[in-house]
Amino acid sequence: MTKALDYLTHWSDQQYLERNATKLEAQESGLINLSEDYPLGIKEVGELWEQVTGELMRSVDFGEVLCRYGSSQGYRPLIDAVIRDFKINCNLELTEEQILITPGIQSLYFYAFHALAGNSTDKNFQDILLPLALDYRLYNSVENFPQRLNFLEPTGEVGFDGHSFRYRLNFEQLQLNSASGGIFLYHPCNSAVSTELLKDVEKLVQLSTPLNIPIFITSPYHIAHLQPHIFSTFSDRPSNLIHCFSFSESGLTGERLGVVIGSEEVIQALGSFQTNLCIHAPRFAQAIAAKAISSEMLRKIYDDFIRPYYQEKFAFLKAGLERFMPKDAPWFLHTSSESFRAWLWLKDLSISSSSFCKALRDMGLITIPSEYFFPGNRQQLSSVQHCIPISLALSESKTVEVAKILSQFTQNVYHS
Numbered sequence: 001m002t003k004a005l006d007y008l009t010h011w012s013d014q015q016y017l018e019r020n021a022t023k024l025e026a027q028e029s030g031l032i033n034l035s036e037d038y039p040l041g042i043k044e045v046g047e048l049w050e051q052v053t054g055e056l057m058r059s060v061d062f063g064e065v066l067c068r069y070g071s072s073q074g075y076r077p078l079i080d081a082v083i084r085d086f087k088i089n090c091n092l093e094l095t096e097e098q099i100l101i102t103p104g105i106q107s108l109y110f111y112a113f114h115a116l117a118g119n120s121t122d123k124n125f126q127d128i129l130l131p132l133a134l135d136y137r138l139y140n141s142v143e144n145f146p147q148r149l150n151f152l153e154p155t156g157e158v159g160f161d162g163h164s165f166r167y168r169l170n171f172e173q174l175q176l177n178s179a180s181g182g183i184f185l186y187h188p189c190n191s192a193v194s195t196e197l198l199k200d201v202e203k204l205v206q207l208s209t210p211l212n213i214p215i216f217i218t219s220p221y222h223i224a225h226l227q228p229h230i231f232s233t234f235s236d237r238p239s240n241l242i243h244c245f246s247f248s249e250s251g252l253t254g255e256r257l258g259v260v261i262g263s264e265e266v267i268q269a270l271g272s273f274q275t276n277l278c279i280h281a282p283r284f285a286q287a288i289a290a291k292a293i294s295s296e297m298l299r300k301i302y303d304d305f306i307r308p309y310y311q312e313k314f315a316f317l318k319a320g321l322e323r324f325m326p327k328d329a330p331w332f333l334h335t336s337s338e339s340f341r342a343w344l345w346l347k348d349l350s351i352s353s354s355s356f357c358k359a360l361r362d363m364g365l366i367t368i369p370s371e372y373f374f375p376g377n378r379q380q381l382s383s384v385q386h387c388i389p390i391s392l393a394l395s396e397s398k399t400v401e402v403a404k405i406l407s408q409f410t411q412n413v414y415h416s
Contacts, residue, residue: 032398032405034367034390044305045251048298052291056284065287072275073267074101075286081293082259089299097264100271103281104256105218105246109184111273112216116181117148126181131169131204150175158332158347162322165332165345169200176207183208183215209240214266218244239263247289249306249340250298255285310339313392313399317342320403329414342390343370344406349386349413356386359413363405 056062065075073079079099086092102108117128131152152174154167183204201217208215242262247255258281260270274280292298318333321344325331334343349356353369360367370387394402 031361031364031366032394032402034365034388034394034402042251042305042309044301048292048301049251049288052288052295052297055291056287061287065283068283070280070283070286072280073271074099074281075283075290077294078286078290081290082261085293085299086261094261095264098261098267100260100262100267100274101281101286102258102260102270102274103278104248105244105258107256107274107278108244108258108260108270109216111270111277112182112184112214115269115273116214125179127179128181129174129176129183131174131183131185148181150180161335163325163332164335166335169204171200171203174204174207176211176213178211180208180211180213183213185215185217205241212240214240214242214262216242216244242266247285249310250292250302252285252289255282257281257285257289310392313394314342316396317390317392317399317403320400321406324403324407326407326411326414329410331410339392341392344388344390346386346388346410346413351413353386360388360405360409363409365402365405 056065073096076096078101079096082099083094083096086094100108102111113128117126125148127148127150129150129152131154152170155170156165156167158165185201185204205215240263242260245259245261247253247257260267262270289298321331321333330347332345332347334345346356351359353371357367357369367388367390370389388406390402
């Protein structure tokens with residue numbers, strides 16, 4: 001078996017363990033699963049997708065959408081809806097050639113890594129730069145060629161607002177040159193969108209633009225909240241800036257649907273990969289997404305229900321931790337921006353990540369080891385080894401129970 005097949009087989013096993021084994025074990029044993037991260041508890045979200053699905057099934061477009069191939073670039077009504085939405089909400093003029101609809105953001109990153117980490121004009125391989133910590137398992141395909149990765153250990157702001165922390169870009173380690181194939185950046189990286197982080201992004205764009213290095217800025221969970229602050233940061237939108245959005249937090253998690261906005265050159269290259277790999281994204285999902293955006297119902301649902309839901313869930317978790325966790329222990333909660341999950345960091349633990357998760361399981365909590373979210377050499381960082389991803393889809397009673405268990409665990413490991 002080739003090395004590539006060895007890797008893919010290993011990774012498919014990891015995917016099964018992460019996404020299925022934790023869920024099954026939690027169901028069978030009564031453990032609290034901290035990895036459930038879907039917007040299942042928002043009634044209005046389900047009603048929206050049920051409504052637009054019914055409209056599509058009753059329309060003359062139903063057979064056309066379901067029974068025919070379409071453009072690899074995407075379903076034209078969805079592309080038009082995205083163009084109108086960005087014009088209205090971000091004052092950004094887009095053309096059809098600047099948009100690609102993908103089967104999720106993870107597939108997009110697979111295209112991009114393999115397109116950008118190939119030979120440069122001088123026949124040398126190019127590098128991929130990952131400058132911030134991650135919170136989502138998008139980047140695992142890069143481990144096919146780890147020699148081309150350039151990881152930056154992010155700097156952090158720790159201890160502000162009590163027990164809070166957030167990551168910042170580490171410009172001291174940043175090295176950009178002709179061998180730099182692309183930069184992949186989570187924004188807001190599951191953190192509050194601070195003025196400081198926006199300045200970091202603007203500085204990164206300024207440094208990379210003269211070298212024409214593509215920067216992929218990903219808002220991995222939602223398309224409804226189009227984050228106009230990202231665009232207003234720049235007086236003239238750089239051609240090397242690529243924005244990536246998903247419909248996951250908007251309720252189409254299982255349909256795998258993403259939107260990419262960039263220069264025509266980049267979109268054409270990514271679209272070529274997509275054409276060969278899967279022809280196009282699922283057309284049924286594209287069609288109902290087009291209806292949800294065009295009617296502006298998706299934005300209203302996001303503003304009125306999805307955003308408040310996760311803000312309230314995060315605030316409740318934070319309040320529970322502040323109430324029960326030992327005040328003198330170095331625990332820190334990553335600042336949130338309406339994401340599916342929170343990150344708890346127990347700083348300076350002396351135990352390994354596997355022992356960490358096993359001890360939590362023995363106390364009633366089951367979670368995915370945090371290093372699975374961090375490819376390559378980042379797995380050795382303390383802030384990676386000793387983080388816990390905590391679902392914000394838990395009920396309030398379970399959230400309180402989680403805070404109590406984590407408090408007892410923290411007491412045990414720091415005071416033993």
